[in-house]
Every structure is written in structure tokens, then in C-alpha cells.
Amino acid sequence: MFEEDPVDDLPAATLCHLVDGDDGAAGDGQPDGDDGAAGDGQPDGDDGAAGDETLLIHKKRGVGSDQWVGPGGKVEPGETVRECVVREVREEVGIDVLDPEKVGVFVYRSDDWDAVVHVFRATEYAGTPEETEEADPRWFPVDDLPLDEMWQTDREWLPHVLDGETFRGRFVYSDAEPQEVRIETGVAPSL
Numbered sequence: 001m002f003e004e005d006p007v008d009d010l011p012a013a014t015l016c017h018l019v020d021g022d023d024g025a026a027g028d029g030q031p032d033g034d035d036g037a038a039g040d041g042q043p044d045g046d047d048g049a050a051g052d053e054t055l056l057i058h059k060k061r062g063v064g065s066d067q068w069v070g071p072g073g074k075v076e077p078g079e080t081v082r083e084c085v086v087r088e089v090r091e092e093v094g095i096d097v098l099d100p101e102k103v104g105v106f107v108y109r110s111d112d113w114d115a116v117v118h119v120f121r122a123t124e125y126a127g128t129p130e131e132t133e134e135a136d137p138r139w140f141p142v143d144d145l146p147l148d149e150m151w152q153t154d155r156e157w158l159p160h161v162l163d164g165e166t167f168r169g170r171f172v173y174s175d176a177e178p179q180e181v182r183i184e185t186g187v188a189p190s191l
């Protein structure tokens with residue numbers, strides 16, 4: 001899938017999709033939010049009524065600003081992708097992800113930025129997500145994502161990732177519109 005891309009020469013970036021179920025497994029030992037209020041930094045969930053939720057950020061700046069996206073960012077020199085995703089989630093929303101697992105990878109090409117994006121899924125974290133200069137976090141039900149305000153290609157792979165599947169993809173954008181979309185699911189997310 002990436003034969004045409006000199007992936008070793010592309011900048012690397014990460015994304016984290018934190019999934020919090022209603023089984024009490026995730027979180028920091030505190031009760032999950034129980035008032036159902038959106039944007040309280042707590043997943044709904046310990047009343048058995050809600051399904052899984054995932055943490056998205058409304059990005060205030062940088063690539064993809066003004067959209068909802070998983071927390072993440074660019075890999076720094078000398079850093080592994082796993083170290084990057086842990087650092088970026090801490091910087092952007094103030095929590096520590098404890099069990100990030102790489103579940104996907106995609107090559108992104110556009111008019112002004114190319115990258116290899118490493119996608120992680122996590123279910124365990126410590127702390128409470130908080131708004132920062134970079135990001136406004138909010139929990140969304142996995143079956144009610146704000147897809148109209150996300151990268152268009154997220155809809156191709158994010159439901160698979162939230163379902164625990166792996167994927168590889170290649171997305172070419174021009175004028176903020178996808179021109180080429182290739183995806184394989186159920187494959188090792190190597191690179």
C-alpha cells in the first residue's frame with residue numbers, strides 16, 4: 001500500500017483514540033461522570049445506560065484546527081511513536097494514557113503537509129481530561145461521532161478502530177478534499 005511513499009523520509013505523527021466503556025475498567029479509579037452533562041470531562045457510563053464513549057478534542061490550532069480529532073501530534077527527534085502519543089495526550093488534555101496499543105497507520109499527503117500517522121487505541125488512563133491552549137476535550141458516544149466536523153477520511157477507519165480492529169490506509173487530499181482513499185482492515189499496522 002505504501003510502495004509509492006518514501007515513508008522513512010516522511011514526518012511521523014500520532015493519534016490516540018481512548019475508549020471508555022461502561023464496565024468501570026477505564027479511568028482513574030474515580031467514579032465516571034453521572035450527571036450526563038456533555039463536556040464535563042467525565043465519560044458517562046456507570047449507570048449501564050450508555051455504551052462506549054471516545055475522547056475527542058476540538059483542536060484550537062495546527063493541522064486540522066477547528067475539527068474534532070483524537071489527541072496527538074508530531075513525533076519529536078529521538079522519540080518513539082509510543083512516547084509521542086503519551087506526551088501529546090498529556091500536553092493536550094492533561095491525562096496519562098496507560099495502555100496505548102498501536103492499531104493503525106496511514107500515509108497522509110496534502111498540498112502543504114505529508115506524514116505517516118500512527119494510530120493508537122487505549123482504554124486505561126489516569127487523570128481527568130481538561131481544556132488546554134491547544135484543545136477542548138469532550139467524550140462522544142462511539143455510535144454518535146461528530147463526523148461532519150472531522151477529517152472526512154476518519155469515517156473510513158475510526159469505527160473499525162473503536163471496534164478494536166486494525167487498519168492501514170493512504171489518504172491523499174487536495175483543497176481539503178480527499179482525492180484518493182485506500183484502506184485495508186484486519187492487517188498488521190506495521191511501519
Ligand SMILES: CNc1ncnc2c1ncn2[C@@H]1O[C@H](COP(=O)(O)OP(=O)(O)OP(=O)(O)O)[C@@H](O)[C@H]1O
Pocket residue numbers: 013014015061062063064069070071072073074075088108115117118151153154171
Ligand atoms: C487525513 N489526515 C488526517 N486525519 C486525521 N488526523 C490527522 C490527519 N493528518 C494529521 N492528523 C493529525 O493531526 C495532528 C497534527 O499534529 P499537530 O497537532 O499539528 O502537531 P503538534 O501537536 O506536534 O503541534 P505543533 O506543531 O507543536 O503546533 C496529529 O495528531 C496528526 O496525527
